Amino acid sequence: MAKTFKELMDEARKDVPEWTADQVEQVLSNGGGHRLLDVREKEEFRDGHLPGALSVPRGFLDMQVEEVVPDKSTPLILYCAGGTRSLLAGRTLREMGYSDVVSMSGGYGGWKGAGHEWVQDFQFTPEQLKRYSRHFILPEVGEVGQAKLLQSKVLLIGAGGLGSPAALYLAAAGVGTMGIVDDDVVDMSNLQRQILHTNDRVGEPKVDSAKATINGLNPDVNVVTYETRVSSDNIMDIIKDYDVVLDGCDNFPTRYLVNDACFMSGIPNVHGSIFQFEGQASVFYPGRGPCYRCLFPEPPPPGAAPSCQEAGVLGVLPGLVGSVQALETLKILLGVGKPLIGRMMYFDTLSMEVRTLRLRRDKKCPLCGDNPTVTQLIDYEEFCGLRAPAESGGIQAHP
Amino acid sequence: MQVRVGLNASLRRYIPEGAEGSPFPLDVSAGVSALEILALLGIPPERAHVVTIDGQQVDSDTIVAEGQEVSYFPPLAGG
Numbered sequence: 001m002a003k004t005f006k007e008l009m010d011e012a013r014k015d016v017p018e019w020t021a022d023q024v025e026q027v028l029s030n031g032g033g034h035r036l037l038d039v040r041e042k043e044e045f046r047d048g049h050l051p052g053a054l055s056v057p058r059g060f061l062d063m064q065v066e067e068v069v070p071d072k073s074t075p076l077i078l079y080c081a082g083g084t085r086s087l088l089a090g091r092t093l094r095e096m097g098y099s100d101v102v103s104m105s106g107g108y109g110g111w112k113g114a115g116h117e118w119v120q121d122f123q124f125t126p127e128q129l130k131r132y133s134r135h136f137i138l139p140e141v142g143e144v145g146q147a148k149l150l151q152s153k154v155l156l157i158g159a160g161g162l163g164s165p166a167a168l169y170l171a172a173a174g175v176g177t178m179g180i181v182d183d184d185v186v187d188m189s190n191l192q193r194q195i196l197h198t199n200d201r202v203g204e205p206k207v208d209s210a211k212a213t214i215n216g217l218n219p220d221v222n223v224v225t226y227e228t229r230v231s232s233d234n235i236m237d238i239i240k241d242y243d244v245v246l247d248g249c250d251n252f253p254t255r256y257l258v259n260d261a262c263f264m265s266g267i268p269n270v271h272g273s274i275f276q277f278e279g280q281a282s283v284f285y286p287g288r289g290p291c292y293r294c295l296f297p298e299p300p301p302p303g304a305a306p307s308c309q310e311a312g313v314l315g316v317l318p319g320l321v322g323s324v325q326a327l328e329t330l331k332i333l334l335g336v337g338k339p340l341i342g343r344m345m346y347f348d349t350l351s352m353e354v355r356t357l358r359l360r361r362d363k364k365c366p367l368c369g370d371n372p373t374v375t376q377l378i379d380y381e382e383f384c385g386l387r388a389p390a391e392s393g394g395i396q397a398h399p
Numbered sequence: 400m401q402v403r404v405g406l407n408a409s410l411r412r413y414i415p416e417g418a419e420g421s422p423f424p425l426d427v428s429a430g431v432s433a434l435e436i437l438a439l440l441g442i443p444p445e446r447a448h449v450v451t452i453d454g455q456q457v458d459s460d461t462i463v464a465e466g467q468e469v470s471y472f473p474p475l476a477g478g
């Protein structure tokens with residue numbers, strides 16, 4: 001015989017005890033090991049929920065609950081808006097073999113009415129819910145991860161070959177704040193590979209061109225431009241508010257400067273560099289692996305490692321390496337996977353051999369080694385042999 | 400004995416004539432170090448930079464064994 005709604009509810013009550021908001025609050029604050037499941041719709045959950053609650057909408061409950069709570073002896077507390085959906089959901093869980101299921105009478109409304117603590121997750125706009133929908137589906141990102149990205153700050157050193165693809169992909173992924181340091185203007189010869197810039201912006205500052213492209217792609221991104229060159233005088237102040245620094249510069253003094261400043265500030269430095277048909281990428285994470293100086297304690301003699309301007313570079317190559325840098329940056333921001341710490345990805349695109357070298361921290365590293373000698377920023381032009389050492393104060397050189 | 404030698408980026412110009420790119424096979428005497436192999440190829444020692452044996456970074460005075468691949472990676476300037 002068909003059952004009335006009232007009969008269904010009465011039956012459910014036999015299997016599923018009901019606790020008041022006060023009872024639930026007491027049990028949770030005693031840390032009884034209960035899992036809290038919110039069976040309302042996602043939109044209701046987004047508006048606010050109990051701290052620590054997992055969202056499993058009732059419509060997906062039977063399909064998803066075994067993933068979320070594999071152990072069927074786990075004590076569960078269910079709630080909805082008013083106490084009806086959670087009671088019926090509780091019955092379903094009992095039928096599925098969950099042995100300890102409680103429903104909160106009065107639901108979320110009752111909880112709030114009783115003055116207990118509630119939290120609200122990051123509020124996405126309807127456009128953001130669409131824009132990042134492919135991220136939301138990934139359990140490793142989800143709404144929590146996307147909120148993290150939108151609240152993250154990444155500093156790009158250079159808006160050139162590597163900075164271009166990195167900036168585009170990080171912007172698309174919804175990194176909320178992107179700082180860009182570059183003192184150059186767009187040159188026609190950049191357009192063969194620097195995909196942030198366009199023909200009609202030749203002669204404009206690269207940072208302005210970068211900002212226009214990034215915001216054209218994703219208006220969510222707050223682009224902070226620094227039309228300057230990083231130097232020992234300004235870098236500590238520029239990088240201090242950023243979560244990750246992405247090094248896409250084109251010269252050795254800046255690479256050592258960025259490395260040292262990141263190490264001293266405890267900020268991960270996602271490194272990429274290129275030459276003709278070859279490229280390398282690694283993550284220098286202070287305290288967790290080697291730094292740039294562990295690999296290259298001494299800069300190459302001037303002229304021994306020519307720049308793209310001097311030696312040429314294949315147009316697509318920076319796209320490959322800069323994209324790896326963007327990906328590593330996302331992994332660090334999200335805290336997922338295994339970043340390229342202590343490893344270097346090396347691309348030889350002519351043979352299309354990609355190798356991952358295992359690096360080691362150098363105990364004798366002048367920066368991150370056991371007895372460091374570089375404890376403050378130095379003169380990097382001089383260090384790289386690009387400028388004669390300054391004469392020490394007052395002492396005249398021999399004529 | 401024979402080892403394989405990888406010369407990358409700006410070191411490629413030291414690849415011996417007749418070798419088909421990098422890595423290439425090289426006959427060396429037993430007990431030779433990574434740095435000594437560099438000298439055999441006429442490459443200044445200060446250009447050793449990152450040295451790997453079979454993909455693992457090593458000190459440049461590490462002895463290379465028969466059949467191993469020793470590679471040299473200079474820093475790359477470009478961005």
Ligand SMILES: [Zn+2]
Pocket residue numbers: 290291292293294295362365366367368369
């Ligand atoms: Zn180091």
